[in-house]
Amino acid sequence: MRASSEIALQQAALAIEHLDVRFGKGDEMVHAVRDVSFAVDRGESFGLVGESGSGKSTVLRAIAGLATDWTGRIAVEGQNLGPKRTAAFYETVQMVFQDPYGSLHPRHTVDRTLGEPGRIHGVADLDTRIVDLLRDVGLGPEFRFRYPHQLSGGQRQRVAIARALMLEPKILLLDEPTSALDVSVQAEILNLLQRLKREHGLTYVLVSHDLAVIAHMCDRLAVMNAGRVVEEMTVDQLRRSEPSHRYTQQLLKASLGYDRAAVDALETFD
Numbered sequence: 001m002r003a004s005s006e007i008a009l010q011q012a013a014l015a016i017e018h019l020d021v022r023f024g025k026g027d028e029m030v031h032a033v034r035d036v037s038f039a040v041d042r043g044e045s046f047g048l049v050g051e052s053g054s055g056k057s058t059v060l061r062a063i064a065g066l067a068t069d070w071t072g073r074i075a076v077e078g079q080n081l082g083p084k085r086t087a088a089f090y091e092t093v094q095m096v097f098q099d100p101y102g103s104l105h106p107r108h109t110v111d112r113t114l115g116e117p118g119r120i121h122g123v124a125d126l127d128t129r130i131v132d133l134l135r136d137v138g139l140g141p142e143f144r145f146r147y148p149h150q151l152s153g154g155q156r157q158r159v160a161i162a163r164a165l166m167l168e169p170k171i172l173l174l175d176e177p178t179s180a181l182d183v184s185v186q187a188e189i190l191n192l193l194q195r196l197k198r199e200h201g202l203t204y205v206l207v208s209h210d211l212a213v214i215a216h217m218c219d220r221l222a223v224m225n226a227g228r229v230v231e232e233m234t235v236d237q238l239r240r241s242e243p244s245h246r247y248t249q250q251l252l253k254a255s256l257g258y259d260r261a262a263v264d265a266l267e268t269f270d
């Protein structure tokens with residue numbers, strides 16, 4: 001596994017260099033992300049971990065074009081991104097949010113939720129594609145005309161994942177995709193994401209405050225504190241409890257969810 005510094009930036013699925021992100025102006029200004037750099041290889045799962053407010057989601061939001069006051073470089077498959085996101089961007093990069101309740105329109109059926117991006121981007125044979133995508137995320141065709149309030153939390157997140165896959169993206173930005181779900185549903189969704197990654201050759205950037213989730217899902221991770229990356233490491237190093245930065249050691253100790261036996265047990269789920 002290559003460290004960010006060894007990944008040729010033109011070859012990287014995603015390269016972030018010296019990213020700074022701010023919100024607001026003057027006295028109210030929040031400097032949420034400071035000089036963040038990392039690169040993600042094609043097909044890799046990269047985790048961003050850190051306490052609440054450390055800037056993890058803001059990094060994803062800058063990539064997705066949802067936080068617009070940023071400087072530095074963001075490149076997707078060797079192409080630098082400007083301030084606006086194009087149709088080609090959404091055909092390459094999609095985002096899945098934490099809250100499946102908030103991220104689906106309450107008055108749109110599953111059919112409409114999945115169909116809308118497909119129609120906008122001219123996806124062929126949309127009816128078949130919708131049914132295939134639902135099957136891909138473990139939902140039968142009977143779910144097609146349901147509204148969000150007729151779905152469980154896990155089913156809603158499956159719909160949100162299916163919507164993200166509609167345009168056959170190469171990169172998924174996953175912002176705490178399971179933290180609104182209870183533990184058993186969380187394991188189901190994480191295992192679904194693992195399977196989809198294998199089957200579709202996806203690249204993931206996964207934000208989580210939970211080291212157990214990162215250890216289960218990722219190849220490498222960056223630890224964020226107060227807007228900065230304090231350490232980048234492989235998950236193998238994390239598992240061997242080898243963080244070199246004091247903050248990461250603390251995070252590891254303090255992370256109530258982190259229990260090596262539990263992480264190993266998670267891996268036996270199918």
Ligand SMILES: Nc1ncnc2c1ncn2[C@@H]1O[C@H](COP(=O)(O)OP(=O)(O)OP(=O)(O)O)[C@@H](O)[C@H]1O
Nearest residue numbers: 023030032050051052053054055056057058059209
């Ligand atoms: N729209 C916004 N306007 C002003 N400040 C913001 C905005 N979004 C985020 N921030 C601030 O930026 C900082 C980083 O927030 P961010 O959501 O990226 O952290 P996080 O690590 O993802 O936290 P959490 O795990 O709680 O989601 C925080 O201080 C937050 O208050």
